[in-house]
Amino acid sequence: MAHDWNDVFLLDRPEREAVAEAPEARGGFLRRLRESLGRTREALSAEVQATVAQALDEESWERLEEALIMADVGAVTTADVVERLEREATDTGLSGEALGERLIELLTEQATVGDGHIDLRHRPTVIMVAGVNGTGKTTTIGKLAWHLVQEQQLKVVLGAGDTFRAAAVEQLAEWARRAGCEIVTGDDGSDPGAVAFEAVRRGREQDADVVIVDTAGRLHTQDDLMAELAKVRRVLDKQLEGAPHETLLTVDATTGQNGLRQARSFSEAAPVTGIVLTKLDGTAKGGIAIAIARELGIPVKLIGVGEQLEDLRPFDPGNFARALLEP
Amino acid sequence: MFDGLSDKLQATLAELRSHGTLTEDDIDRAMREIRLALLEADVNFKVVKAFTTTVKERCLGADVVGGLNPGQQVVKIVDEELAALMGGTAAGVAFAPRPPTVILLAGLQGSGKTTAAAKLALHLREEHGSSVALAACDVHRPAAVEQLVTMGERAGAEVYRREGETDAVAIATWALEETRRQGKDVLIVDTAGRLHVDADLMDELVRIRKATRPTQVLLVVDAMTGQDAVNVAQEFAAAVQFDGVVMTKLDGDARGGAALSVKAVTGKPILFASTGEKIDQFERFHPDRMAQRILGMGDVLSLIEKTQKEFDEDEARVLERRMRKGEFTLEDFLSQLKQMRRMGPLTSLLGMIPGFSGQQLRNLKVDERELDRVEAIILAMTPEERRRPELIKGSRRLRIARGSGTSVQQVNRLVKQFDEMRKVMKRIAGGKMPDMAALLRQGR
Numbered sequence: 100m101a102h103d104w105n106d107v108f109l110l111d112r113p114e115r116e117a118v119a120e121a122p123e124a125r126g127g128f129l130r131r132l133r134e135s136l137g138r139t140r141e142a143l144s145a146e147v148q149a150t151v152a153q154a155l156d157e158e159s160w161e162r163l164e165e166a167l168i169m170a171d172v173g174a175v176t177t178a179d180v181v182e183r184l185e186r187e188a189t190d191t192g193l194s195g196e197a198l199g200e201r202l203i204e205l206l207t208e209q210a211t212v213g214d215g216h217i218d219l220r221h222r223p224t225v226i227m228v229a230g231v232n233g234t235g236k237t238t239t240i241g242k243l244a245w246h247l248v249q250e251q252q253l254k255v256v257l258g259a260g261d262t263f264r265a266a267a268v269e270q271l272a273e274w275a276r277r278a279g280c281e282i283v284t285g286d287d288g289s290d291p292g293a294v295a296f297e298a299v300r301r302g303r304e305q306d307a308d309v310v311i312v313d314t315a316g317r318l319h320t321q322d323d324l325m326a327e328l329a330k331v332r333r334v335l336d337k338q339l340e341g342a343p344h345e346t347l348l349t350v351d352a353t354t355g356q357n358g359l360r361q362a363r364s365f366s367e368a369a370p371v372t373g374i375v376l377t378k379l380d381g382t383a384k385g386g387i388a389i390a391i392a393r394e395l396g397i398p399v400k401l402i403g404v405g406e407q408l409e410d411l412r413p414f415d416p417g418n419f420a421r422a423l424l425e426p
Numbered sequence: 427m428f429d430g431l432s433d434k435l436q437a438t439l440a441e442l443r444s445h446g447t448l449t450e451d452d453i454d455r456a457m458r459e460i461r462l463a464l465l466e467a468d469v470n471f472k473v474v475k476a477f478t479t480t481v482k483e484r485c486l487g488a489d490v491v492g493g494l495n496p497g498q499q500v501v502k503i504v505d506e507e508l509a510a511l512m513g514g515t516a517a518g519v520a521f522a523p524r525p526p527t528v529i530l531l532a533g534l535q536g537s538g539k540t541t542a543a544a545k546l547a548l549h550l551r552e553e554h555g556s557s558v559a560l561a562a563c564d565v566h567r568p569a570a571v572e573q574l575v576t577m578g579e580r581a582g583a584e585v586y587r588r589e590g591e592t593d594a595v596a597i598a599t600w601a602l603e604e605t606r607r608q609g610k611d612v613l614i615v616d617t618a619g620r621l622h623v624d625a626d627l628m629d630e631l632v633r634i635r636k637a638t639r640p641t642q643v644l645l646v647v648d649a650m651t652g653q654d655a656v657n658v659a660q661e662f663a664a665a666v667q668f669d670g671v672v673m674t675k676l677d678g679d680a681r682g683g684a685a686l687s688v689k690a691v692t693g694k695p696i697l698f699a700s701t702g703e704k705i706d707q708f709e710r711f712h713p714d715r716m717a718q719r720i721l722g723m724g725d726v727l728s729l730i731e732k733t734q735k736e737f738d739e740d741e742a743r744v745l746e747r748r749m750r751k752g753e754f755t756l757e758d759f760l761s762q763l764k765q766m767r768r769m770g771p772l773t774s775l776l777g778m779i780p781g782f783s784g785q786q787l788r789n790l791k792v793d794e795r796e797l798d799r800v801e802a803i804i805l806a807m808t809p810e811e812r813r814r815p816e817l818i819k820g821s822r823r824l825r826i827a828r829g830s831g832t833s834v835q836q837v838n839r840l841v842k843q844f845d846e847m848r849k850v851m852k853r854i855a856g857g858k859m860p861d862m863a864a865l866l867r868q869g870r
């Protein structure tokens with residue numbers, strides 16, 4: 100599973116010449132990296148261990164359960180995991196710190212499913228981003244494009260497939276400007292499939308490495324809009340067989356148990372290959388990702404940790420599992 | 427496993443009802459089910475704990491144990507406590523004694539503030555005849571201002587924006603002056619999304635609040651929010667003392683436990699419900715009805731209100747008479763179908779009818795495209811054909827199919843279904859509005 104960016108992307112091209120980066124972006128990136136590492140280290144420390152290191156009375160089991168439920172892991176999954184741990188504890192006499200580590204291991208296992216890579220070996224690789232309204236699709240695309248352009252020196256084309264929401268195109272256009280990549284747009288209210296089609300056509304024409312298609316936010320309960328999504332997918336395949344190679348679903352870490360339904364319905368409309376868990380910079384833990392991984396076998400591939408260009412990260416199941424138990 | 431909260435509670439309580447008498451064990455078992463259901467509905471862990479404790483105490487105190495019809499009593503107690511937790515009657519916007527009224531919207535990223543700002547503007551214009559302006563104070567998100575400008579246009583509200591200004595507080599201050607100068611009744615301030623733990627942005631919000639002295643501060647909360655809703659609400663309450671909540675994305679299938687949580691921990695009422703992306707999908711939130719809806723008792727009052735707003739009463743009366751006499755035509759059917767659809771997606775309407783629980787709704791998929799097709803077919807008929815569908819034969823059928831982009835079979839089916847429907851209507855003595863839902867189900 101991915102721990103850093105080199106593990107996320109599968110590339111088979113010789114390294115391109117490094118593009119000089121804007122100095123302020125670089126500074127910002129390093130500062131943020133330091134900050135986030137600092138936070139993770141803190142998280143690993145005393146507090147996590149404290150919960151489970153205490154005597155294993157009824158109360159501490161309850162406290163574990165509470166921590167997981169409060170992290171949006173869900174009652175059913177929580178009961179399952181805690182029960183397994185309890186059994187192991189009785190069988191093996193595991194206790195204290197070892198038990199804490201075992202719980203984190205269990206959760207890490209649960210979060211580790213499928214293939215966590217993003218395969219960029221197609222030319223161009225087409226990535227479609229879908230999700231419920233306001234979960235962070237457009238922002239994720241901006242951050243991802245920036246990363247691919249600036250850090251991986253790839254050529255990227257964006258497709259403004261959200262022709263519905265007010266100023267959605269302008270929003271993505273601003274991200275394209277920041278990332279330094281081209282964008283293909285259509286008129287407001289025009290057919291999103293046509294924009295997606297054109298974006299891939301343009302990507303091929305320009306010999307781009309990656310084409311990323313934005314889509315309008317939609318609730319998974321809206322059958323007509325889910326059908327529209329399936330159609331965009333078909334249209335992409337028509338322009339380039341096998342496209343989209345990657346369908347990413349953005350899930351807001353703040354989302355509760357509804358997230359599982361979201362993932363299920365979106366998968367039915369357009370097979371989802373990975374989750375982007377956004378807004379993990381808040382206090383929400385995104386525990387629903389565990390339920391999604393367990394029930395649907397869809398891995399989290401990327402996480403969003405802010406609103407700036409550099410606030411996208413590879414997903415690390417171990418760190419994620421630890422964070423779930425943080426107070 | 428993941429049935430709706432209402433389904434769950436109903437199942438549990440139905441089980442209780444079927445027993446003659448209840449033991450304390452029975453009640454404990456019911457409480458466990460309720461606890462699980464509430465947790466799956468994303469009600470906060472601590473709120474759930476407090477809730478089940480209260481309900482249990484009341485159940486024991488009320489002599490439910492061993493009493494007559496104990497199941498009913500438990501239902502009543504759960505319902506009452508749920509209603510109490512959700513808050514009493516519906517409140518609206520508080521207006522300033524002297525205009526302008528200033529309403530400040532705040533919330534997490536993507537919760538629906540900008541959309542709600544425009545919707546609220548339209549609501550105040552339509553329901554209160556207010557002149558409303560919107561202040562574009564999101565200087566952080568790309569194209570946030572453009573979004574508000576477009577939405578403001580749709581709402582018929584002027585948008586105060588200041589290009590090049592990067593200080594949200596300065597924009598807010600200026601917008602308020604502008605509101606006074608132009609004699610507007612209401613100023614709605616849209617702000618950037620922010621995390622409750624982002625000290626800088628929370629400080630910006632506090633300063634906007636100080637600068638505009640809002641009559642009301644509203645927290646915009648996504649109905650899909652999980653356990654974190656409590657943290658968010660508490661932090662925003664501490665920073666800007668919000669007065670009420672706008673619940674958004676209630677058109678989905680989220681059970682909306684966040685509504686219960688936020689109300690329980692802050693005591694602030696939920697004032698408005700946002701139920702879609704379109705500008706008019708916004709209504710007063712009815713806490714009492716919401717609690718009933720959670721219990722699966724149906725939201726009859728909302729439905730009636732909605733129906734009244736959309737249906738022309740005279741027209742309805744005329745229709746009713748014609749239905750009784752069997753004079754109902756495809757023309758009438760078309761106009762009724764259109765009215766029905768104006769009220770929103772059919773499934774959201776059906777959800778308000780008692781007896782239609784979440785589970786049933788999921789099975790009954792009203793295919794909106796099917797309705798599009800029905801409309802297209804009727805529109806392709808001549809007025810004479812709409813009045814006398816029996817005319818539709820042979821070449822007429824083909825013409826209608828071509829004109830509506832459907833097939834002869836589809837035209838046939840519609841005509842046949844309509845015929846059936848007319849028969850049913852005649853049978854319903856003193857027939858009121860026909861049960862569209864049932865007819866549609868029959869027709870598929």
Ligand SMILES: Nc1nc2c(ncn2[C@@H]2O[C@H](COP(=O)(O)OP(=O)(O)OP(=O)(O)O)[C@@H](O)[C@H]2O)c(=O)[nH]1
Nearest residue numbers: 232233234235236237238316378403404405535536
């Ligand atoms: N704090 C934080 N905010 C985020 C993150 N990702 C996105 N956002 C913010 O969330 C809000 C919504 O993001 P968008 O990218 O517009 O979401 P979307 O899914 O494209 O929204 P629609 O197209 O309207 O459905 C914006 O204010 C973003 O800045 C994140 O990882 N952390």
Ligand SMILES: Nc1nc2c(ncn2[C@@H]2O[C@H](COP(=O)(O)OP(=O)(O)OP(=O)(O)O)[C@@H](O)[C@H]2O)c(=O)[nH]1
Nearest residue numbers: 232233535536537538539540541619675700701702
């Ligand atoms: N289905 C549905 N979508 C909604 C509702 N309210 C808002 N949205 C959509 O949710 C997304 C986010 O809404 P915005 O109004 O941009 O949210 P915001 O809080 O202003 O976002 P930021 O300014 O980025 O923090 C958009 O795609 C809206 O169209 C609702 O009640 N139902």
Ligand SMILES: [Mg+2]
Nearest residue numbers: 236237261267
């Ligand atoms: Mg978007």
Ligand SMILES: [Mg+2]
Nearest residue numbers: 539540564570
């Ligand atoms: Mg906004």
